Each structure stands twice: as structure tokens, then as C-alpha cells.
Amino acid sequence: MNMEKEIVTLLHGAGGSYMNSLIKDVFLGLYDGYGEIGLNALDDGAVINNIIFTTDSYTVRPIFFKGGNIxxxxxxxxxxxxxxxxxxxIALSLGVVLEEGFPIQDLKKITDGILSTAKEAGVHVVTGDTKVMERGKIxxxxxxxxGIGVRPSQLDHNIQNLRKTRExxxxxxPLNLRxxxxxxxxxxxxxxAISILSSREGIGFEVNVSSDAAPLNRTMLNVMEVGGVADAKDPTRGGLADLLNDWAEKSGLGIYIKEEKIPAREEVKSAVEFxxxxxxxxxxxxxxxxxxxxEYENDVLNALWSDPLGKDAQSIGEVRKDIEGVILETIIGGKRYISRPIGDPVPRIC
Amino acid sequence: MNMEKEIVTLLHGAGGSYMNSLIKDVFLGLYDGYGEIGLNALDDGAVINNIIFTTDSYTVRPIFFKGGNIxxxxxxxxxxxxxxxxxxxIALSLGVVLEEGFPIQDLKKITDGILSTAKEAGVHVVTGDTKVMERGKIxxxxxxxxGIGVRPSQLDHNIQNLRKTRExxxxxxPLNLRxxxxxxxxxxxxxxAISILSSREGIGFEVNVSSDAAPLNRTMLNVMEVGGVADAKDPTRGGLADLLNDWAEKSGLGIYIKEEKIPAREEVKSAVEFxxxxxxxxxxxxxxxxxxxxEYENDVLNALWSDPLGKDAQSIGEVRKDIEGVILETIIGGKRYISRPIGDPVPRIC
Structure with a gap:
């Protein structure tokens, strides 16, 4: 990257290859060797003193959408x-930056969404900060x-079971993958993504799809209780394509998935095509x-199917050492490499 | 507050009475009873599981100023x-939201500032997130x-010494005040504040004052090592006026300070007057x-005077039960009540 001339583009926020290089070129310079899982892991969060610590900023538009709000x-x-x-x-901090003129009533709806979702997850907002910027500046x-998290006994159990097949x-x-x-x-x-798109004005299409936004911590406790989970990631910005490439890159292994196994709503498939x-x-x-x-595949699937947040779970492929990168077997039987997305098909979804 | 018609104003971000009411009317609704020091304390941070947890968003303008940067x-x-x-x-998370078109070179200068200051404080950036918004949207x-903090032995020592005079x-x-x-x-x-003002274009005045931005954690360890510190707060937005009113309100005691004792640079005093x-x-x-x-006043002052970040320390007043609120004894001997600021004399200083 030629830093003197480069500027930030929307691609740098897109959860794909550009963001990946921005993080590596600029933010990884902040890594100073600290942490059981540190900044250099570029994982969902860090682990220090047996505490998980993570952060995210939310810029989603519109702020109220089908199935949720910011x-x-x-x-x-x-x-x-x-x-x-x-x-x-266990605990969340909350930093809110507001534009002068923002309706207090909307703010109240948003904090209601925060409170009800925190209760759903069993997590607590314990500290916060508010800033206001001039009209037009945000x-x-x-x-x-x-967020701060602690180590549940289910994770110990899961790691113990994982020891049967690996260290x-x-x-x-990702280093647990075999x-x-x-x-x-x-x-x-x-x-x-489709719910957000459909909630936007001027897009010219509307589908009856709600956002799936939901806290998965209880679901994760259930599957770790079964055991054998090597890694978990949520396919947010960049979707499955970015997630699987991340796994392949960090584990040094290949990933093979079958298109026909990937669960998706008919409305979403139509929208994607349209x-x-x-x-x-x-x-x-x-x-x-x-x-x-x-050996845990069936039990994990059964645990998921008995959980409202996992009822449509599917096994879509496997980790392989005889291939590199991420390969998709298409419905018609062809094979194609899946790379990290470059741009963002739907910007500002989170 | 009539929520249906109210909108957010710059006053709500000003660290004074308006922000105080916004927090109480809207954000305090998120309090669910959790935490050793919870959201309801409206303190600098929360304490959960013996961990301190705090957050702040930074919107300062200009982003590069005399004595520091964002x-x-x-x-x-x-x-x-x-x-x-x-x-x-011990650890910081870093959430960066960028405008499309932001120079990568400036971003690099900013992360350099983060890294050097983190080293100065002995703290580590362990996790982060980057978002990009469209040009003109931020x-x-x-x-x-x-930030996450742990309990140092110096705090135990300090609290132990404090037991000689109170529970x-x-x-x-603030509840420790007597x-x-x-x-x-x-x-x-x-x-x-004066450095930020002087760094702004079009203000029409320039003074040679640098921001005092500095990590005070080592200074705090030194004074807690002495002992007898009932509470500490940093006078950020809203300054001394807001801080002392906060103490008076939360402790139910009065605060009496003397204007002549308040340390300030001549350049700052002139700028304030101008x-x-x-x-x-x-x-x-x-x-x-x-x-x-x-009984710890002199020892705490001596500890501060031997610390580069405390060399201009002064004792400016005391906590009293015979008065209410915050009273300033002026240089000419008059007395006036100091209330929480309403607006912000210098917006977006942090």
C-alpha cells in the first residue's frame, strides 16, 4: 500500500480483501505481543487474563429495519x-454518538431494543458514553x-472432548481445525442483508424477510455441551465467503462445501437472483x-435442531488437506473457488 | 422531558446539566441491577467481577492539535x-469509524499516537473493529x-488507610467523601480546551498552549501508595464545575474552593479572559x-510534586457539611455558587 497517496474507500469497510489489507497494513502495527489471544489473531475478540474482550461499531442504515434495529x-x-x-x-459497554437533531423518541426505541436484547442474551449494559456532533457531521x-465474556464450563467440556482427536x-x-x-x-x-436492503427506500424491491439478528450465546453453550466444536464464527460482513477463506488462511487447510446443502429461504434466493x-x-x-x-456431527446437529435458533442447521461441507482455499461444489456438479469478497454487496448492514 | 417532541441538541453532549438529564431520562433505563459498581452509579466506569470496564467515544476536532491527536x-x-x-x-478495544476518502497516512499517524500513548500507560490494544461510512456521512x-482494568495492590493499601477515618x-x-x-x-x-481552540482555524486567536492529554494511571498508583484518597475524577467535558457538582450531588456534601488556589497557566488565563x-x-x-x-494532604501533595504529571498540583479547597452545592471563594473575597455548566464553552474537545 502506498500510504502517502492512499485514501480510505468503502471497500476498506467491506469485510473482504481490502479491509483485510487495511487491518494488516495499519492496525496490526498496534500489536505489542500481549494477550493469550491478542490483536494479531484477528479473531472475533481477544483473550486476556482468561477474559474475552471484543468491540464493534454499528452504522447500519436504516436504523429501524424488519426484524430489528441498530x-x-x-x-x-x-x-x-x-x-x-x-x-x-456478561457485560457490555455502550458508546453512542448522535447527530444534533436526532429524535429522542427514536433514541428511546433504540435503548428499548438494547435492553430487551440484552435480557434475551442474559448480558448487562454496565457503562456508557454519549457524544453529540453538529448537524451534518454524522x-x-x-x-x-x-463486550466482556468469561469462560463457561461448557467450553472446558468441549475442549476436553476435542482432545480425543487433536491437541x-x-x-x-481457527488453529483447532483438522x-x-x-x-x-x-x-x-x-x-x-436482504432484510436491510428491503427496508431501504428507493431500492425498488420489497420482500417479506426479517433480519435474523439474535444473540447466539445460549445456542453456543448447547453445542459446546455436546462437544467436538473446533471453532465457531459468525458470518457477518463478507458472509460465508469471507469466513471460510479466513478459516482456510488461518488453519492452512482447504474447505470444501456443497451449494445444495447451504440453507437459504426461497425469498432470499429469489432476491439474490433478482x-x-x-x-x-x-x-x-x-x-x-x-x-x-x-464423530460429533450428528449430536451437534440434533442439539441445534432442538434450538429455535438452530432449527434450520445443515452440514454443508468439510475441512480438507488435499485442497487449498475454499471450493464450492455447485448444484449442477461443477466446482469453483470462492475467494474473499472484494466489495460489499450491501454496504452498512451492521 | 417530552420525548415525543424532543430532539438531541449539542447541549446534550456538553457534559453539563443537559447531558445529565439525557443520561437519566434515557440511558439509565438500561440499568438492570447488575454490577458491583453498575450503570446507575454514572461513574467513570463500572466494576464487575472485580474488573473495571469503561468506554468513551472521541470526536475531537481538529484531529491533530497542539500536544496530541485523536x-x-x-x-x-x-x-x-x-x-x-x-x-x-490493562487492555483497550479500538473501534474506528472512517469517512470514505480519509487519508491512510493520517490514519497511520493516529495509530502511531495510539501505540506510543499505550506504551506510555503500559496498556495494550487487544481487539478492534473498523467501519467505513460514505463521503459526507461522518x-x-x-x-x-x-478499557478493562484490574485492582492494583496500591488501591488495597489506600482503602486500608482510608479505614482510619471512615468506612x-x-x-x-464519591460516596467515600467526608x-x-x-x-x-x-x-x-x-x-x-484552550489548545484545541487555538488549533482550530478561523477562531482568530493562537496561544502557545499544548494539550495536557496524558495517561494518569501511574500517577494514581503513586498517590494511592501514599493513601487516604477518597475519590478521584478527571475534569474532562464540563471541567471542574461539573466534576465538583457531581461530587456534591452524589455525596450529599458541600464543596468549598478558593479561586486563588486553582492552578492555571498565564496564557490560559489570558485566553479565558479574551x-x-x-x-x-x-x-x-x-x-x-x-x-x-x-492527614494525608501533605504526603499526597509531595508525591504529586515529585511526579512530572503532578508538579503543579495544588490543594484548592475542601468538602464541607455546613454548605450545599459548590461554592467558590473569589480572588477578591466574594463567594458564588458554581453550578453544572449548561452548554459547552468548547464543543468537541474529546
Whole structure:
């Protein structure tokens, strides 16, 4: 990157290859060697003193959408980042930046969304900060939440079971992946991105799809109680395509998935076709992707199917050492490489 | 507050009475009873599981100013919030929201400021998030940091010494204040706000004052090592005026301070006079105000004077039970009540 001339583009926020290089070129310079899982892991969060610590800023538009609002999202996004490491979220911080003129009533609706979603997850907002910027200097509202999580006994149990087949790390991380691990998606893909698009004015299409935004921490406790979960990640910005490439890159292994197995609503599939999008690049806010030791595959699926947030779970592929990168077997039997998305099919979905 | 018609104004971000009511009317609704020091304390941070947790968003303009930049500020502000509770900061999260078109070179300067200041404080950036908003949707860059702190042995020592004169809480909180406690300011007041003003174009005045932005956690360890510190707060937005009113309100005691004792640079005093500002309402980013049990006053002052960040420390007044609110004895001997500021003399200083 030629830093003297470069500027930030929307691609740098798109959860794909550009964002990846911005993070590596600029933010990774902040890594100073600290942390059981530190900044250099570029994972959903860090682990220090056995505490999980994570943060996300939320700039979603519109702020109220089918199935949620920016308040609900600012809880689920951060809760899920903690949960994907294997942690149990306990506390959130809340940083709100408002535009002069923002309606207090809307702010109240947003804090209602925060409170109800926090209760759903069993997490608590314990500290906060408010800033106001002049009219025109910020688009309404942006929210940052940071989350703290602790180590649940279910994670110990899961890691213990994982020891039967490998030398696992102490948390759910990509380095735990082994050839043969099954890739399980906890439900339908693309709902959040399509809901956001459909909630936007002037897009010219409307579908009856609600955002899947939901806290997955209880679901994660259930599957870790079964055991054999090597890693978990939530396919947010960049979708499945970015997530699976991240796994392949960090584990040094290949990922093979079958298109026909990927769960998606008919309305979402139609919208994807109509709008010329790639289902695999769409962001989700209530789904996890699990890499599971094969002997636990059925039990994990059964646990998911008995959970409202996992009822559409599917095993979509596996980790392989004989291939590199991410390969999709298409419905008609062809194979194609899936790379990290470059742009963002739907900007500002979170 | 009539929520249906109310909108957010700049006053709501000004660290005074309006912000106070916004927090109480809207954000306090998020309190669910959780935390050793919870959201309802409206303190610099929360305490959960013996961990301090705090957050701040930074919207300062200009982003580069005399004595610092938004990166340095985003470390010092959050580190100081942890330190003011008596904690030792260990880890920071970093949420960056950028405007499309922001120069990468400026971003690099900012992360350099973050890294060097984190080293100065002995704290580590361990996790982060980046978002990009479309051109015109946000004014360049805003940063959020959240901080985690642990309990240092110096705090145990300090609380132990405080037991000689009262039944203290377990952390540095306003409820520890007792009549007779001395109010100590660790240095000159107003430097940050005047530096920011002077760094702005079109203000029509320029003074050679640098921001005081500095991490105070080591200074706090030094004074807690002495002991007798009942509470500490940093006079950021709203300045001394807001801080002292906060103490009076939360402790139910009065505060009496002497104008002649308040340390301030000549350049700052001149600027305050020239611009018609109130010194007591100006924000600071490298100063603490301590309430100290009287028998420790001299030792705390001596400890501060041997610390570069406390060399201009002064005892400026005391906590009293025979008065209500905050009273200033002016240089000419008059007395006037100091109330929480309504507006912000210098908006967006942090």
C-alpha cells in the first residue's frame, strides 16, 4: 500500500480483501505481543487474563429495519463475537454518538431494543458514553459496544472432548481445525442483508424477510455441551465467503462445501437472483458456522435442531488437506473457488 | 422531558446539566441491577467481577492539535477513566469509524499516537473493529475505546488507610467523601480546551498552549501508595464545575474552593479572559481531582510534586457539611455558587 497517496474507500469497510489489507497494513502495527489471544489473531475478540474482550461499531442504515434495529444489532453483534470464541458474555459497554437533531423518541426505541436484547442474551449494559456532533457531521446515530465474556464450563467440556482427536487450543480458534472436520451452518443464510436492503427506500424491491439478528450465546453453550466444536464464527460482513477463506488462511487447510446443502429461504434466493448478488457474500447477524469433529456431527446437529435458533442447521461441507482455499461444489456438479469478497454487496448492514 | 417532541441538541453532549438529564431520562433505563459498581452509579466506569470496564467515544476536532491527536486522546481518556476508579488499565478495544476518502497516512499517524500513548500507560490494544461510512456521512474519523482494568495492590493499601477515618467503599467513588476532605488538583486547568481552540482555524486567536492529554494511571498508583484518597475524577467535558457538582450531588456534601488556589497557566488565563470563557468549565485530559483525607494532604501533595504529571498540583479547597452545592471563594473575597455548566464553552474537545 502506498500510504502517502492512499485514501480510505468503502471497500476498506467491506469485510473482504481490502479491509483485510487495511487491518494488516495499519492496525496490526498496534500489536505489542500481549494477550493469550491478542490483536494479531484477528479473531472475533481477544483473550486476556482468561477474559474475552471484543468491540464493534454499528452504522447500519436504516436504523429501524424488519426484524430489528441498530440497538438490537449492537447487542447481538458483540454478544456473538464473545460467543464465537467459546465465551459467555456478561457485560457490555455502550458508546453512542448522535447527530444534533436526532429524535429522542427514536433514541428511546433504540435503548428499548438494547435492553430487551440484552435480557434475551442474559448480558448487562454496565457503562456508557454519549457524544453529540453538529448537524451534518454524522448520519444520525452510530453505536459502539464492547463486550466482556468469561469462560463457561461448557467450553472446558468441549475442549476436553476435542482432545480425543487433536491437541486443541484453550478457546475456539481457527488453529483447532483438522482435516475431516464438518462445516455446519446453524440456519438460513442471507436473511439480515436482504432484510436491510428491503427496508431501504428507493431500492425498488420489497420482500417479506426479517433480519435474523439474535444473540447466539445460549445456542453456543448447547453445542459446546455436546462437544467436538473446533471453532465457531459468525458470518457477518463478507458472509460465508469471507469466513471460510479466513478459516482456510488461518488453519492452512482447504474447505470444501456443497451449494445444495447451504440453507437459504426461497425469498432470499429469489432476491439474490433478482439483484444479482452472491448469497455467500451476504452478511448475517444470527447465524454461526461451526467446524465440528466428525464423530460429533450428528449430536451437534440434533442439539441445534432442538434450538429455535438452530432449527434450520445443515452440514454443508468439510475441512480438507488435499485442497487449498475454499471450493464450492455447485448444484449442477461443477466446482469453483470462492475467494474473499472484494466489495460489499450491501454496504452498512451492521 | 417530552420525548415525543424532543430532539438531541449539542447541549446534550456538553457534559453539563443537559447531558445529565439525557443520561437519566434515557440511558439509565438500561440499568438492570447488575454490577458491583453498575450503570446507575454514572461513574467513570463500572466494576464487575472485580474488573473495571469503561468506554468513551472521541470526536475531537481538529484531529491533530497542539500536544496530541485523536489517537493519543482515545488512549488517555479511557485509561484515565479506569485510573479514576482506582484501577490499573490493562487492555483497550479500538473501534474506528472512517469517512470514505480519509487519508491512510493520517490514519497511520493516529495509530502511531495510539501505540506510543499505550506504551506510555503500559496498556495494550487487544481487539478492534473498523467501519467505513460514505463521503459526507461522518466528519472524517471517530474513535471508540473501551478499557478493562484490574485492582492494583496500591488501591488495597489506600482503602486500608482510608479505614482510619471512615468506612470506605472498595473502590474510589464519591460516596467515600467526608467533611474535611481536601480537594487537590494535580495540575494546571484548561490547557486541553484552550489548545484545541487555538488549533482550530478561523477562531482568530493562537496561544502557545499544548494539550495536557496524558495517561494518569501511574500517577494514581503513586498517590494511592501514599493513601487516604477518597475519590478521584478527571475534569474532562464540563471541567471542574461539573466534576465538583457531581461530587456534591452524589455525596450529599458541600464543596468549598478558593479561586486563588486553582492552578492555571498565564496564557490560559489570558485566553479565558479574551474569549469570555469560564476557566472552571474547561475540559482537561491529563488532570485529576482528588478528595483526600486531611492527614494525608501533605504526603499526597509531595508525591504529586515529585511526579512530572503532578508538579503543579495544588490543594484548592475542601468538602464541607455546613454548605450545599459548590461554592467558590473569589480572588477578591466574594463567594458564588458554581453550578453544572449548561452548554459547552468548547464543543468537541474529546
Amino acid at each position: 440497538g438490537r444489532l449492537s447487542v447481538t453483534g458483540t454478544v456473538n463475537d464473545v460467543a464465537m470464541m467459546g465465551g459467555q458474555p 448520519d444520525g446515530i452510530i453505536i459502539n459496544t464492547a 486443541p487450543k484453550n478457546w475456539l480458534v 482435516p475431516g472436520d464438518k462445516i455446519i451452518v446453524t440456519g438460513t443464510i442471507g436473511d439480515h 439483484l444479482g448478488l452472491d448469497l455467500l457474500e451476504l452478511g448475517n447477524e444470527g447465524k454461526a458456522v461451526l467446524a465440528v469433529s466428525p | 489517537g493519543r486522546l482515545s488512549v488517555t481518556g479511557t485509561v484515565n477513566d479506569v485510573a479514576m476508579m482506582g484501577g490499573q488499565p 466528519d472524517g474519523i471517530i474513535i471508540n475505546t473501551a 470506605p467503599k472498595n473502590w474510589l467513588v 467533611p474535611g476532605d481536601k480537594i487537590i488538583v494535580t495540575g494546571t486547568i484548561g490547557d486541553h 474569549l469570555g470563557l469560564d476557566l472552571l468549565e474547561l475540559g482537561n485530559e491529563g488532570k485529576a481531582v482528588l478528595a483526600v483525607s486531611p
